[in-house]
Amino acid sequence: MDKTFVGLVGMGNVGAGVARLLLDHGDRTARHAGRILWIRHVVVRDVLKPRPVELPSGVLTDDLDRLLNDSSVSVVAHLVGGIEPARTIMLRLLESGKDVVTANKALLAEHGPELFDRARELGRSIAFEASVAGGIPIIANISQCLNANRVESLRGILNGTSNYIITRMSEEGTPFSDALAAAQRLGFAEADPAMDLDGTDAAQKLAILGHLAFGSAVHWNQIPRRGIDDVSALDLSFAAQFGYRVKLVAYGQLEGRSLQVRVAPMLVRAGTPLAEVRENYNAISVVGDFVGPVFFHGQGAGPAPTASAVVADMIDTAVGRTRITFQTLRLWSEIESPVVIESAGRLAAKFYLRFNVVEHPTVLADVAGVLNRHGISIATVYQQDLEEDPEAELPLVLMTHRTTLAAVESAAEEITRFEFVRSAVERLQILD
Amino acid sequence: MDKTFVGLVGMGNVGAGVARLLLDHGDRTARHAGRILWIRHVVVRDVLKPRPVELPSGVLTDDLDRLLNDSSVSVVAHLVGGIEPARTIMLRLLESGKDVVTANKALLAEHGPELFDRARELGRSIAFEASVAGGIPIIANISQCLNANRVESLRGILNGTSNYIITRMSEEGTPFSDALAAAQRLGFAEADPAMDLDGTDAAQKLAILGHLAFGSAVHWNQIPRRGIDDVSALDLSFAAQFGYRVKLVAYGQLEGRSLQVRVAPMLVRAGTPLAEVRENYNAISVVGDFVGPVFFHGQGAGPAPTASAVVADMIDTAVGRTRITFQTLRLWSEIESPVVIESAGRLAAKFYLRFNVVEHPTVLADVAGVLNRHGISIATVYQQDLEEDPEAELPLVLMTHRTTLAAVESAAEEITRFEFVRSAVERLQILD
Numbered sequence A, B: 001m002d003k004t005f006v007g008l009v010g011m012g013n014v015g016a017g018v019a020r021l022l023l024d025h026g027d028r029t030a031r032h033a034g035r036i037l038w039i040r041h042v043v044v045r046d047v048l049k050p051r052p053v054e055l056p057s058g059v060l061t062d063d064l065d066r067l068l069n070d071s072s073v074s075v076v077a078h079l080v081g082g083i084e085p086a087r088t089i090m091l092r093l094l095e096s097g098k099d100v101v102t103a104n105k106a107l108l109a110e111h112g113p114e115l116f117d118r119a120r121e122l123g124r125s126i127a128f129e130a131s132v133a134g135g136i137p138i139i140a141n142i143s144q145c146l147n148a149n150r151v152e153s154l155r156g157i158l159n160g161t162s163n164y165i166i167t168r169m170s171e172e173g174t175p176f177s178d179a180l181a182a183a184q185r186l187g188f189a190e191a192d193p194a195m196d197l198d199g200t201d202a203a204q205k206l207a208i209l210g211h212l213a214f215g216s217a218v219h220w221n222q223i224p225r226r227g228i229d230d231v232s233a234l235d236l237s238f239a240a241q242f243g244y245r246v247k248l249v250a251y252g253q254l255e256g257r258s259l260q261v262r263v264a265p266m267l268v269r270a271g272t273p274l275a276e277v278r279e280n281y282n283a284i285s286v287v288g289d290f291v292g293p294v295f296f297h298g299q300g301a302g303p304a305p306t307a308s309a310v311v312a313d314m315i316d317t318a319v320g321r322t323r324i325t326f327q328t329l330r331l332w333s334e335i336e337s338p339v340v341i342e343s344a345g346r347l348a349a350k351f352y353l354r355f356n357v358v359e360h361p362t363v364l365a366d367v368a369g370v371l372n373r374h375g376i377s378i379a380t381v382y383q384q385d386l387e388e389d390p391e392a393e394l395p396l397v398l399m400t401h402r403t404t405l406a407a408v409e410s411a412a413e414e415i416t417r418f419e420f421v422r423s424a425v426e427r428l429q430i431l432d
Helices: A013-024 A026-033 A064-068 A086-095 A105-121 A138-145 A160-172 A176-185 A200-214 A233-241 A303-319 A321-329 A363-373 A405-415 B013-024 B026-033 B064-068 B086-095 B105-121 B138-145 B160-172 B176-185 B200-214 B233-241 B303-319 B321-329 B363-373 B405-415
Strands: A002-009 A035-043 A073-078 A099-102 A151-157 A244-255 A258-269 A281-288 A292-299 A348-357 A378-383 A394-400 A426-430 B002-009 B035-043 B073-078 B099-102 B151-157 B244-255 B258-269 B281-288 B292-299 B348-357 B378-383 B394-400 B426-430
Touching: A002 A013, A002 A064, A002 A303, A013 A026, A013 A035, A013 A303, A026 A035, A026 A303, A026 B321, A035 A064, A035 A073, A035 A303, A064 A086, A073 A086, A073 A303, A086 A099, A086 A105, A099 A105, A099 A303, A105 A200, A105 A321, A138 A200, A138 A281, A138 A292, A138 A321, A138 B138, A138 B303, A151 A200, A160 A176, A160 A233, A160 A244, A160 A281, A200 A244, A200 A258, A233 A244, A233 A348, A233 A394, A233 A426, A244 A426, A303 A321, A303 B138, A303 B321, A321 B026, A321 B303, A321 B321, A348 A405, A363 A378, A363 A394, A363 A405, A405 A426, B002 B013, B002 B064, B002 B303, B013 B026, B013 B035, B013 B303, B026 B035, B026 B303, B035 B064, B035 B073, B035 B303, B064 B086, B073 B086, B073 B303, B086 B099, B086 B105, B099 B105, B099 B303, B105 B200, B105 B321, B138 B200, B138 B281, B138 B292, B138 B321, B151 B200, B160 B176, B160 B233, B160 B244, B160 B281, B200 B244, B200 B258, B233 B244, B233 B348, B233 B394, B233 B426, B244 B426, B303 B321, B348 B405, B363 B378, B363 B394, B363 B405, B405 B426
Parallel strands: A002 A035, A002 A073, A073 A099, A258 A426, B002 B035, B002 B073, B073 B099, B258 B426
Antiparallel strands: A151 A244, A151 A281, A244 A258, A281 A292, A292 B292, A348 A394, A348 A426, A378 A394, B151 B244, B151 B281, B244 B258, B281 B292, B348 B394, B348 B426, B378 B394
């Protein structure tokens, strides 16, 4: 049986999963790749730290150069988080002649063009299936399996932490802070979950998927984003009442050459596949002009699903498929993107609006007047029965027909100026 | 821009879709494959028949030899249905040095081992993404993207015609014959839908997917199968009442080295992804030991989705990925399958049983006694209120705890012998 010598840099939970797969299940790579992937070096910062997997003696090292200088190793799983030294390590791996497999989405979202250009210059490849949606092979599906299509729309639930929290809040009325604590206890959320909860993580993943699906070259920090950290239980409950669920959606929609990209909590109609994605699962819905809608659902994180993606990439790289894909796809190298990023205000959609009012005879007439002046037509109004207390604040919910985000923003600004309005105007896009 | 010269054999609706994709959207293959796929020959039986797509002059021919003898053509889309002459044409294409892309599932299910062996002997490849589940790239996902996993379970809704009919019957109470007529009107069902409705089509697809997922080498006609053609509206309605939907499921379940494969109408719990697959959609749920459950949903047939899969395969073949996959996977060539097909009777599952009875004081005691003697424990019993008329036949529904199909078959046989039982015993597997 042929052997391909491989290395690992980083040995956290994902690294341990990869090592276990390669050490205990060599029959799988034998059957699917016609070869054994043989671990020669595992580079870690601290060789004395206890590891959950037993490595053959002589493999563990804190000396990256041992791996770099071993010319028998051709494929390296780069399992280092963050930007530095992850970036430098990847460049050194490429420069020493290794093909790289990575799970580091933040690094690619930040420095993808530099790293891909450098890999191409050096005749090397970077595979990154594990960087988005963990065990769901969405990178291969979009960039290879669906590549006869013009992708027209992409809707992803890409942050498992947010989806877990919003599932608990929606289904059991768990307060945000308790749901977050539960996610942390279960290992779904980082100790510092800020990037999960404010939409950054989903925006980084959308930047990668958007490049593959649409050819867009947008940096993640240019993607308008809002997380779930300020969504109120009240709006989750109204959404349910109207037959929707609130989900943090990474959204890409192409009209002609104009691409809208955004990350935001959105109302998704109950019973549609995306709405039924629960707990810490991820999912992606893609619409191609030939294939129609295709939907993918699975575990978006966790050591074992991520290891599944990393090892699939290592096999692809060892047998030579990755090099072909990398050469032909020319990722992050297009001189000119085939699409232009549309300004956020021109987003065309239906919206959910909710604000609190006190009793006043002209509430509906005044609000309807503002919406009318902005060309917004109302599909549904819901006003809770007014209580006896004339000072009680009661929510007013409106769902609009198709309009633009700019119109909604302007109308919301005017609505908050009415004396009878006692809250900000919550506004959430409704997915068709 | 590099060109790869390609040919098509067959020009029905799928062929027209492929031709349109390649002729009108060359920018896609340029972007994703770094080359143009240039159509040199389209071989049809009748060159005079009107075609829905305009081909460049000189391309259309009824002479297969023109294609076979043109050594500039390296990739051919084989879009001929049925077994013969499809088999002979494929062998001749391989023998003349062409790599083949096919959508013909029946041909592969019947003659896969012969065709794959011959292709390997000749140093050629066969790609067949379009042969199962149309636009859903399930072949690539199972054989490449998830190949680090031991697949433990596979559950597919693989026949769009059956799923359309059962959706209409379940949701609107449409009689079977009307739903079938509607499917035919909408182009979802063949003029002769027998192979769709009796489970043959799903069994052929399961034979292919089972080989990829489990390494099984079972011929489709050895797969126990039942279609939806004799499922009664009564059972659809009881299933719904108990929180399930009936779906035609292609089922593979591995325990140790023992593989259960079967195609049958089964009860799937409402709200789970598989249960919510509606209309003519297909879906596949795969559970791998590392990746966990992954779910794929999309259009399983139709000219455009199938063309999407065919062209993705043509690109993979043109750039050289298919050849690598074909060489490393050794499909249908394993000397020894890693699994053994378990006898149907040993299927371990929960079951739904329904039969009609007339009033009799010992009905429940007698039925419970039989089940008890066969080691079957009852989870739920439902008996409709008995009417005044002591001769009225009323349905008795039982849902069992986990047992074996053999126990259920024996018990059912005994139950039908009671004088108060006035129907056969319907028995449907319940998916966990």
